[in-house]
Amino acid sequence: MEIKQKYSHLNGFEFLLFHKKELWEEIEEVIKSIDANKLKTKISKEKTKRGKKLFAPKSLNEEFKNKFKEKDWEEAIIRYYVTDDEKIIRNTMLLTPEIQKEQIELNGKNAIKSFNQTDFVKERIAIEVQFGKYSFVAYDLFVKHLAFYVGDQIDLGIEILPMKSMQEEMSSGVAYYERELYNIVRNGRGVPAVPLLILGIDE
Numbered sequence: 424m425e426i427k428q429k430y431s432h433l434n435g436f437e438f439l440l441f442h443k444k445e446l447w448e449e450i451e452e453v454i455k456s457i458d459a460n461k462l463k464t465k466i467s468k469e470k471t472k473r474g475k476k477l478f479a480p481k482s483l484n485e486e487f488k489n490k491f492k493e494k495d496w497e498e499a500i501i502r503y504y505v506t507d508d509e510k511i512i513r514n515t516m517l518l519t520p521e522i523q524k525e526q527i528e529l530n531g532k533n534a535i536k537s538f539n540q541t542d543f544v545k546e547r548i549a550i551e552v553q554f555g556k557y558s559f560v561a562y563d564l565f566v567k568h569l570a571f572y573v574g575d576q577i578d579l580g581i582e583i584l585p586m587k588s589m590q591e592e593m594s595s596g597v598a599y600y601e602r603e604l605y606n607i608v609r610n611g612r613g614v615p616a617v618p619l620l621i622l623g624i625d626e
Contacts, residue, residue, distance in 0.1 A: 428623035435618035453490040459626040480554035487552045496543035506532040560598040572617040586623045
């Protein structure tokens with residue numbers, strides 16, 4: 424596979440090249456090492472694609488997982504507590520989970536345990552490989568990466584997406600680079616408030 428397009432949000436790519444160039448080289452190497460054509464194993468049942476061999480998202484994700492793990496990229500989870508009071512949330516957001524829970528309960532509220540998980544993290548760089556539905560990408564960009572950034576767990580979030588040309592060889596509803604680029608640009612230069620690098624890949 425290869426990187427066809429990239430978009431740097433809030434100087435995300437520039438940060439990566441200047442501070443973590445070796446990680447950028449690893450990412451390029453992982454993407455180039457994957458033979459996507461071997462993963463065209465899903466037989467479509469959709470009316471417009473019936474019987475056609477499509478890229479299998481689960482197989483693609485598994486391949487990326489194996490390749491990144493070989494280079495010591497690991498899954499990461501950030502845990503926190505939520506409640507129904509906006510003021511309490513603002514006052515506890517940057518505290519440790521244990522203190523969040525304590526403070527919420529001291530205010531007579533129910534502390535609800537929650538978490539965000541990201542596919543791969545290494546040296547404060549997070550990567551999400553997304554071959555899922557449109558809503559999953561929005562969650563990655565506007566919730567996951569932002570949560571890890573605000574929680575001081577990462578300095579940059581990277582989203583890897585298929586180009587439209589590759590997405591057309593997948594089941595309906597899969598997100599693609601061009602559409603998500605439009606969504607980010609439409610929100611303005613400062614939203615989301617986290618440095619990002621969006622990569623569009625193809626076979």
